[in-house]
Amino acid sequence: MQYVTKEFLALGVDDPSLISDKQLTLLDIDHSERENWYELALGRTVSDARAELFVLLKGIKTKANQEKIIKNYKALQSFRKAPPVEAASKKDVPRKAVHGDVTIYCDGGCSPNPGASGSGVAVYRDGYVAELWYGLYEPMGTNNTAELNALYEALLIAQHERTEGNKAEIKCDSMYSINCVKVWAKGWEKKGWTKKGGAIKNLEIIQLCYALYNKIKEDVALDHIKAHAGLEGNELADRMTVYAREQLEPKFVRYEKEIDVAAILKMRAG
Numbered sequence: 001m002q003y004v005t006k007e008f009l010a011l012g013v014d015d016p017s018l019i020s021d022k023q024l025t026l027l028d029i030d031h032s033e034r035e036n037w038y039e040l041a042l043g044r045t046v047s048d049a050r051a052e053l054f055v056l057l058k059g060i061k062t063k064a065n066q067e068k069i070i071k072n073y074k075a076l077q078s079f080r081k082a083p084p085v086e087a088a089s090k091k092d093v094p095r096k097a098v099h100g101d102v103t104i105y106c107d108g109g110c111s112p113n114p115g116a117s118g119s120g121v122a123v124y125r126d127g128y129v130a131e132l133w134y135g136l137y138e139p140m141g142t143n144n145t146a147e148l149n150a151l152y153e154a155l156l157i158a159q160h161e162r163t164e165g166n167k168a169e170i171k172c173d174s175m176y177s178i179n180c181v182k183v184w185a186k187g188w189e190k191k192g193w194t195k196k197g198g199a200i201k202n203l204e205i206i207q208l209c210y211a212l213y214n215k216i217k218e219d220v221a222l223d224h225i226k227a228h229a230g231l232e233g234n235e236l237a238d239r240m241t242v243y244a245r246e247q248l249e250p251k252f253v254r255y256e257k258e259i260d261v262a263a264i265l266k267m268r269a270g
Contacts (some may be wrong), residue, residue: 002051003176004044012054022066023057026050028113043201045143045176048227049073101125101166105225105233106154107173108146109241109270117141119150119252120240122233123157129233132255132264133157134240137248146241147174148205151181153252155212158220168220173227173234177209182222185210228269232261239267 002008004027013019016038024031027041027050046054053073060066103124110117117138123131136149151172158168172178185206188195193203200206213222225234240255 002046002048003179004041004046006042008051009038009041012058014059018059020057020060020066022063022070023054026054026057045147045174102158102161102168103171103233104154104157104168105171105231105237106147106150107227107234107237107241107270108143108148108150109238109245110141110143110146111245111270114140114142116245117143117146118241118244118249119146119153120237120242120244121150121154121157122236122240124233129236129259129261132236132240132259133252134244134247134255135249135252137244137250142202144174144176145202145205147172147177148180148202148209149252150237150241151177152205152209152212155209155216155220159212159216162216162219170220170222171225171231171233172222173225175224178222178224180206181209181213232265235265235269236261238270239264241270242268 009016012023019034019037021031024034024037027037027044027046029037029040033040053070056069056073057066060069105122105124106120108117108119117136118134118141119136121131121133122129123133133153136146136153138145151170151174154170154172158170161168180202184195188200188206189210193200193207213220225231227234228238243255
């Protein structure tokens, strides 16, 4: 996921008044809000694919050329993703062992944003997927709330593993969530959980994540990974976010079906 900053927006537009309708759509901003789009965009998160397209569409004025760029980009992404996923799904291909006893991949998704949201987690032991979790469906959630919910559940799992004497690491593709917990929350806490420019969005779940992370951070690594980059764990967690939305599951529950990696990876991606 890409956190939207002024620096990021400058990569896609030289003049805010020249932003195209396609770029507004990529930022999940209604065209009726064009006049205030810049302020609305700051602080949001968008998928890596949307972020790259936003930049690629810089200065492209005609609709035909915009559509061509989007079509070619999607074709290239499909070409890039197919081989790694296929290779990772084959049972006869040994998976590379990961650092630590347990690696936890977490992801959250929303469609549209805001809209139906869900969270997912994939737990690996000695490099092999052992558990999948999904749920926390919200009919009017956001990408950020879904990502934070997933991170909190991952932290709970890591805390449990820690009490069992296992090493644990968490892999999260949301830079927003990681920054909330590892960077911004400390300053917000010192200021009485306030910040310049208005209220802190998603404060309740941020406080829960921050408190839990501080309890276990000496023994649990929390790192950022790129979304949809062919990492099996990230892809499985992503599929669980969609499954949560499809099942309308409000709780966070374990996936009880057989973990057929190849079949799950063929499920709709978020």
